Amino acid sequence: MATNFLAHEKIWFDKFKYDDAERRFYEQMNGPVTSGSRQHVSPMRQVEPPTKKGATPAEDDEDKDIDLFGSDEEEEDKEAARLREERLRQYAEKKAKKPTLVAKSSILLDVKPWDDETDMAQLETCVRSIQLDGLVWGASKLVPVGYGIRKLQIQCVVEDDKVGTDLLEEEITKFEEHVQSVDIAAFNKI
Numbered sequence: 001m002a003t004n005f006l007a008h009e010k011i012w013f014d015k016f017k018y019d020d021a022e023r024r025f026y027e028q029m030n031g032p033v034t035s036g037s038r039q040h041v042s043p044m045r046q047v048e049p050p051t052k053k054g055a056t057p058a059e060d061d062e063d064k065d066i067d068l069f070g071s072d073e074e075e076e077d078k079e080a081a082r083l084r085e086e087r088l089r090q091y092a093e094k095k096a097k098k099p100t101l102v103a104k105s106s107i108l109l110d111v112k113p114w115d116d117e118t119d120m121a122q123l124e125t126c127v128r129s130i131q132l133d134g135l136v137w138g139a140s141k142l143v144p145v146g147y148g149i150r151k152l153q154i155q156c157v158v159e160d161d162k163v164g165t166d167l168l169e170e171e172i173t174k175f176e177e178h179v180q181s182v183d184i185a186a187f188n189k190i
Helices: 002-008 015-030 057-065 074-097 120-128 165-173
Strands: 039-042 045-047 104-113 135-146 149-159 179-189
Touching: 104 120, 104 165, 120 135, 120 149, 165 179
Parallel strands: none
Antiparallel strands: 039 045, 104 149, 104 179, 135 149
């Protein structure tokens, strides 16, 4: 069965005919090639070896004179450098005018009184009387703790570089007659 298949497959048995036909075709297109100068690349192609031509010193100089990047004119280089410097200066000015991003935090404080007889309105007034650079007081509410005692929950926004939580707690606990303790209920970066 395998021999029957090979009997119909003539390309491998008649390969020399196809090679000759291809060689004649290329000889007609490119001219005859002498057998000594042929270089065998594949069974289907015959290629001429590359000709090596020595470059003359004049041709070498011409190659060196060609500037592929177009930077042979010094006037253009000076103009490009001046333009680049101008753009860098404009960028620096624009960057200096742009305000820097200030890191802020939103803090929810629990201010606990000593007992149920503490005046919570006075407590809130005392806490809000604290004025610091970078501190803004927000909403507040009274939250029941138990046994009739309520704590003051107050919101504030602080600039992180100017006001810290320790400073804020110290300032609030200075009102010893009203404040028992201060806790941070929530702390969020803005």
